Amino acid sequence: MAQFSRVSGSVGLITLQNPPVNALSAAVRQGIVDTVNKALQEPEVKSVVICGQNKVFCGGADIKSFRGVMTGPPLIPMIHAIEASTKPVVAAIEGIALGGGLELALACHYRISHTKARLGLPEVTLGLLPAAAGSQRLPRLIGITAALDLITTGRHVTAAEALQLGIVDHVTDQNTVDVALKFASSVAGKPLDARRISLYPCPPSDDTDALFEEAMQRVRRSARGAIAPVACVQAVRAAATLPYAQGLEREKELMATLFTSGQARALQYSFFAQRAVGRWSMPSGAQWDTVEPLPVQKTAVIGLGTMGRGIVVALTQAGFSVVAVETHEKQLTQAKQAIEEMLIRGAKRRGVTPEHDTITYSHSMEPVANVDLVIEAVFEDMVLKEKVFQQLSAVCKPGTLLCTNTSGLDIDHLASKTPNPELVVGMHFFAPAHVMKLLEVVYGRQSSPRAVATAMQLGKKMGKVSVAVGNCLGFVGNRMLKPYMNQAFFLLEEGASPELVDQALEEFGFIMGPFRMSDLSGIDVGWRIRKEEGLAVPDQRTGQIPRMQKGCRYSPVGDLICEQGRFGQKTGQGWYRYDKPGGRVARPDPWMQTFLNQYRATHGLVPRRIDPKEVLERCLYALINEGFQTLEEGIAAAPEDIDVIYVFGYSWPQHRGGPMFYADMVGLEKIMDRLEHYHQAHPDVPSLQPCNLLRKLVAIGSPPIHKWSQVMKTLRSQL
Ligand SMILES: CC(C)(COP(=O)(O)OP(=O)(O)OC[C@H]1O[C@@H](n2cnc3c(N)ncnc32)[C@H](O)[C@@H]1OP(=O)(O)O)[C@@H](O)C(=O)NCCC(=O)NCCSC(=O)CC(=O)CCCCCCCCCCCCC(=O)O
């Protein structure tokens, strides 16, 4: 809806009304058409102001409506009618002007923004481009380079930057609508041609071809196969090289391809999935809107290694005071310096002053006594963690929440070592913790709903996408990674090289394939865990690590290369070689080829040619199957939870939605058939056997992903 009123006799005020973000639903578009017509027809009205209800201008098109039949008046003619108006139209921008909202504002003759507003064309993040003439008007207004930046990244700008770029004419910290009304009155009757952006020529650049060539290369490098950023460059190029009307035609053509693409569907699914994970629930029935979080102001982090340092930075940046505890003298000194540097870099990036004086460094636990919440990040060693939790229980005030950043150890076991197991939860951050957006909040059998609510809220305040998951070995993300990594190892044994496996998965869209990723995070991490599990241990009789463990196929290739001291980037050698320890550029290593040849010969394995399709199917379908298993067990509550975890924690390409969305796109029947095929070929790999939930979903006709949660309620009782 849009409401019309007349202010001070001569200014028509149009207010968009569709909470919470005044999205341009069919009703809102109809409202705009009707109220603009009214304003144009009423002779008393000399100028017009458009604003949004509740101090929010407009969040753009109604994304929910994209999947249904589009009704209501189309946006583009409506926007053109506003620009063509003979009465000046002023946009009063408060809160946000995003996507179609900014395109609406760009059709107005003047734009006045509140200092706190944010503006942008984020369509690319939804797999689209600004197709209500945004790709044609913005370059004409602010130049090609700045428009390319905004349109291809979708980033939001502050009002100050919008003013500097020339997107808005004036910024105010007063009541924006009042300022706009006064301004509209002052420009009534003034000529408008110079204010119609579609009439502007696109500002020339020195070498347009080179500029677009460079932009296209940059975008292709970072897009990881996403098509929308490429289409955005093409649309801006049309603005720079074609007359306005032809540019619009090109914009429309490009949008038609994007609008119906699977990538747009995936990205829009991902948008809503990110919001859905905030509506968490626990098996007990406790959920996000019925539980009050505990108040948290003072926090502590125990262990200042790789993870602890990032967590201290993230907490500090979110405004919490932190007691940072590290027992190792040298580590404490190094951590202090590293944290200070991270805070300075972060503050510089955000244009604020660094906040270091809220951190207290300590060798001992004493200063932890009066904190509200502790995050433990010591070595992944249960005995050590038990000791730390016992110390914490003794020193902390009653009611302090005890969280562990373990990558996968048993939360229930740890909780059982404390007098208040209801106050123990997992807060599983991802490295680097101050950068990565994902947080798995792991509830144990006894974790209280308030403890979970508090950890979820803390994650939100730290700017994380937090997902509540159940307790099991590896939780959701690392548990699903295990069958994926196992397949990668098995493929090496069967004839693949690390490069071949990585390339197939990087072409799929992962930032790094499994071997480059393992080199980055340290191959020894998994090796130590496998040794703890009794897997990477030589058989006393043969002196070799067995290739069958507990009746299942096991690949010791990772263990064997660790025994050679090849831990990845940090040692300068791993699956690849690097120019020095700590080097970043991975090069194929002839040593690895020789090692794999000898390994295969020792075990009588005849190498074969491996197709990238097989790499994708075996690695991804094994991971997806484990995803279904976590849903079946209720460890993950919904497919959206898994997809958000994989997109934000494991670099699953967002334009493919996430593993469960991808399974839906590929077709559950195909996934099940291919798993069965591979399981027949490898009967000693149980993770290739389709799990019950997957079979059941196929048996009932493979319902679409948005129906799984509903169906699972019935199916779980039958599994
Ligand atoms: C706005 C935000 C920054 C607010 O953030 P925050 O305060 O943190 O709140 P949230 O929790 O995110 O949101 C609250 C609530 O609102 C919902 N919501 C937010 N935005 C929208 C929206 N735009 N539409 C619908 N719903 C929205 C959100 O989901 C929450 O609800 P919940 O899920 O129930 O919890 C933040 O929300 C944000 O960033 N929003 C998205 C802003 C955005 O991306 N806007 C751009 C939208 S796309 C757009 O505008 C494009 C256009 O306008 C182009 C139109 C041209 C159309 C032409 C079609 C031509 C097609 C041709 C095809 C031909 C094919 C054929 O041939 O058939």
Ligand SMILES: NC(=O)C1=CN([C@@H]2O[C@H](COP(=O)(O)OP(=O)(O)OC[C@H]3O[C@@H](n4cnc5c(N)ncnc54)[C@H](O)[C@@H]3O)[C@@H](O)[C@H]2O)C=CC1
């Ligand atoms: N490294 C990673 O990518 C990720 C690690 N994790 C988990 O986070 C935890 C920490 O991992 P990292 O930071 O990588 O380890 P790390 O080895 O880099 O750091 C651990 C730190 O804890 C300190 N420490 C040991 N005992 C202590 C004690 N009693 N009191 C205070 N400090 C103590 C050590 O001196 C060391 O500085 C582990 O549980 C790990 O599984 C979780 C997610 C990702």
